[in-house]
Amino acid sequence: MKRVLISDKLDESCVTLLKEKGFEVDYKAGLSKDDLLSIIKNYNILLVRSATKVTEEVINAASKLEIIGRAGTGVDNVDIKAANRKGIIVMNTPGGNTTSAAEHTVALMLSMCRMIPQANRSLVEGRWDRKLYSGTEFSGKTLGVIGLGKIGREVALLAKGLRMNVIGYDPVLSKEYADEIGVELFSLDDIYKNSDFISLHVPLTPATENMISKNELAKCKDGVKIINCARGGIVNEPDLLEGLNSGKVSSAAFDVFTEEPPTNYDLIKHPNFIATPHLGATTEEAQIRVAIQVVNQIADYYSGSEVMGIVNSSSLTYANNPFIKPFVELSEKIGLIQSQLIEKSSNKITVQVNGKKIIKYSDLFVAGVLKGLLENISEEPVNIVNSKVIADEKGIKVDVITSSENSYYANSITVSIELNNSKKVVTGTVLDESLRIVRIDGFNLEFKPEGNLLIYNNLDKPGVLSKVSSVLSSNNINIAGLTLGRTGLGKEAITVISCDEEIDNKTIESVAKLQFVENVMVVRL
Structure with a gap:
């Protein structure tokens, strides 16, 4: 019998269902770190929310642990790399809190329009300040949704029900799928220029950290309203405060903060700022839903059924195959490169796998490409297991071409992304277990897909490279290597x-x- 430790507060239905499915359960919410370290060796499964920090130290102490289940979406509190090394499955519950998070977003938006918290506070303090709290209607206004994953799409649908005009940005959502949900896709700059409200629904990554700061706010309409129920750090908080003080931002509402709990209350105390303490998923229904969902996923795993919500199983599927593992890593790198080379949604993606020894793994490489393509823009963790599901939800279709022959390299992977009037093509291979990009848009070259890469087209004339080098030098940027295709x-x-x-x-x-x-x-790789 598998033993389960629940170390955070979960709905009692979780305990009941686990026992019904034959698990032995210990419910010990609120364990200290030392207590967790002392007993984790006795359990096969650890169930948490966000309070328990499943660190490398905890994972290394867990000699029997097979699954870490997160009743929620984010897995920021779990050391995924450490779990990979120990061969521990990490699960979350994708979609379990979608409705709650979307409804909380809309609730904050409505509160901003009618200044409900401020008016309530005034009345509680004994004042009847009707003239101070003249609100604005949201019907007919334009909402810009940045990130059209599950929660972003749900927010868009709710807003349309409130008769708002909804526009959106998502670099990989297809136009066809956006049309189905009634959202017109815009570039980020056009989102800023045209939105009365901006709602953020992206993960916190190096690419999205401070994605709305002083420069972006300057592009926005005067009096723009900003809502963040995604992750703290996506909006630069000092710049937002400056925007509120100047009136560029008429109001803002946040459920998440760069530091939680926050220590700088200048923003929170601003009269035109509404704050809640990370309550997006905190509803009775969501907590019951994620509790039941995580139990069913664990039971499915042990019964051999298809399992959703596995965050890291990709590492378990190819880690023991020394020949295939580098090609899976290569496919992810190519996808990540393509995600940064394309500027807008793609109409068509083609993955071509060449080589007798690797063509039978083409589905795995497609999943790797999609993982790289999606990982910086998806609001939920993306891996080899769920990348195809997330891509399908975004309306992304992939054509696969396989061939046992290759005139250049014994084995290679090529990813082509067609835009409206152009195509971006990247080819890679593995040489002596080292990843190489060997072709971009018809140019033959060779470089390792790692680090910070500056890529540009140029005429092959004397002096061009030296001028580029001079610019880099003047900005204290050192060149580690370069390659040229002409x-x-x-x-x-x-x-x-x-x-x-x-x-x-x-x-x-x-x-x-x-x-x-x-x-x-x-x-950036």
Whole structure:
């Protein structure tokens, strides 16, 4: 009989259902770190919410642990890498709190429009300040939804029910699927320019950290309203406070903060700011739903049934195959590169797998490509297991081509993404267990997909590279390596420069202004 430890507060239905399914259960919510470390060795399964921090130390002490179940979406409190090394399955409950989080978003939006918390506080304090709290209607206003995953789509549907005009940004959601849910896709800049309200529903990643700061706020309408029920750190809080003080932002409502619980209350105390203490998933229904869902997923796993919500099983499926593992990593890298090279939603993705030894694993490589393509923009963790499901939900379709022959390399993976009037093609291979990108848009080259990469097209003329190098040097950016692909002397070429430091927007703009240089892009791997 498998033993389960529940170390956070979960609905009692979780305990009841576990026992009905034949598990031995110990409910010990509120364990200290030392207490958890002393007893975790006795359990096969650990169930948590967000309070328990499942660190590498905890995982290393868990000699029998097979599954870590998170009753919720985010797994920030679980050391995934440590779990991978121990071969421990990590599960979450995708979609279990979608309705609650979306409804909380809309509740905050309505509260902003009618200044409900402020008016309530005034009345509690004995004042009757009707004239101070004149609100605004949301019907007919434009809501910009940044991130159209499950929660973002639900917010869009609720807003449309309130007769709002909904526009959205999601770099991988297909136009066809967006049309189905009645959302017009815009670029980020156009979201900022056209939205009366902006609601954020993206994960916190290096790409989304501070994605709305002073520069982005300057692009917004005067009096814009901003809602963040996703993750703290997506909006730069000091810049938001400055925007509230100046009136550029008329009001804002946050359920999440860069530091939780917050220590800087200047923003929270602002008269036009509404704050809740991370309550998005805190409803009776959501807690029951995620409790039942995580139990059913665990039971499905042990019965051999198809299991949803596994965050890290990809590492368990190919870790013991030394030949295939590098190609799976390569497929993820190509997807991650493509996600940063394309500027808008794709109409068609094609994955071509060449080579006798790898074509039978093409489905695995497709999952890897989608993982790389989605991981920086999905609001839930993406891996080899769930990447296809998330892609399908976003309306992303992939064509697969396989061939046992390859005129250049014994085994290779090529990913083509077609946009309206162009195509972006990246090919990679594995040489002596080392990942290599060997072709981009018809240019033959070779580089390792790692670190900070500056990629641009140029005419192959003397002095171009030295000018680019000068720009990098003047911005204290060291060149670690470079590769060049060209069609001929003086003709179009592509240059990839690997840099030791991060490449900021100022540097990108300076390089883009150089003569004979165009299509300047930065890829972070």
